[in-house]
Amino acid sequence: GAGVSQSPSNKVTEKGKDVELRCDPISGHTALYWYRQSLGQGLEFLIYFQGNSAPDKSGLPSDRFSAERTGGSVSTLTIQRTQQEDSAVYLCASSFGGGASSTDTQYFGPGTRLTVL
Amino acid sequence: AQSVTQLGSHVSVSEGALVLLRCNYSSSVPPYLFWYVQYPNQGLQLLLKYTSAATLVKGINGFEAEFKKSETSFHLTKPSAHMRDAAEYFCAVSEIGGGNKLTFGTGTQLKVEL
Numbered sequence: 001g002a003g004v005s006q007s008p009s010n011k012v013t014e015k016g017k018d019v020e021l022r023c024d025p026i027s028g029h030t031a032l033y034w035y036r037q038s039l040g041q042g043l044e045f046l047i048y049f050q051g052n053s054a055p056d057k058s059g060l061p062s063d064r065f066s067a068e069r070t071g072g073s074v075s076t077l078t079i080q081r082t083q084q085e086d087s088a089v090y091l092c093a094s095s096f097g098g099g100a101s102s103t104d105t106q107y108f109g110p111g112t113r114l115t116v117l
Numbered sequence: 118a119q120s121v122t123q124l125g126s127h128v129s130v131s132e133g134a135l136v137l138l139r140c141n142y143s144s145s146v147p148p149y150l151f152w153y154v155q156y157p158n159q160g161l162q163l164l165l166k167y168t169s170a171a172t173l174v175k176g177i178n179g180f181e182a183e184f185k186k187s188e189t190s191f192h193l194t195k196p197s198a199h200m201r202d203a204a205e206y207f208c209a210v211s212e213i214g215g216g217n218k219l220t221f222g223t224g225t226q227l228k229v230e231l
Contacts, residue, residue, distance in 0.1 A: 043221035
């Protein structure tokens with residue numbers, strides 16, 4: 001079946017603009033994760049959604065970052081008033097389960113490369 | 118807070134030689150441990166994971182890793198490197214009972230030479 005897909009694959013924006021990044025998880029996966037991969041910070045957890053539970057937002061770097069997951073499927077990561085330090089590859093992953101003690105394999109999408117000029 | 122240290126940001130081996138990529142974790146309670154591989158311009162792919170069952174874990178593509186609690190290590194090995202193994206490798210941990218969110222190491226770029 002289809003894997004995790006992300007769009008756009010590349011996004012160039014100007015400092016101060018808002019951007020939306022989309023993630024389509026694998027069908028039937030209840031958990032969805034966002035990570036960021038940057039030269040300075042490596043791979044960082046941002047946020048994760050598990051079923052109907054409140055999302056774990058503990059990794060979001062500032063209140064300019066938000067995410068939602070509609071209908072338990074597609075997720076959108078929004079960055080408001082982008083800054084140059086937001087430039088990174090944003091990775092989405094999904095897993096079949098994702099509860100407190102889950103170790104279900106996370107399947108990663110190819111990422112969205114964000115460049116803030 | 119747990120953390121992961123990968124010694125050696127770049128490792129170079131000859132084709133057919135042993136591959137050893139090092140990973141040490143810092144956690145008061147042994148966490149779940151993972152190795153992921155990232156090929157150029159591709160997403161991350163799980164190689165193997167330790168979830169408190171057998172301490173020697175076998176993964177895909179001939180890789181394996183051994184969990185050693187006394188050394189807080191989870192080193193990745195492969196007996197004989199192949200050119201197609203050239204990629205970046207990430208060690209990661211997740212906290213037991215803390216959800217499935219991963220904390221990654223800084224990665225090791227593996228180069229395989231003829």
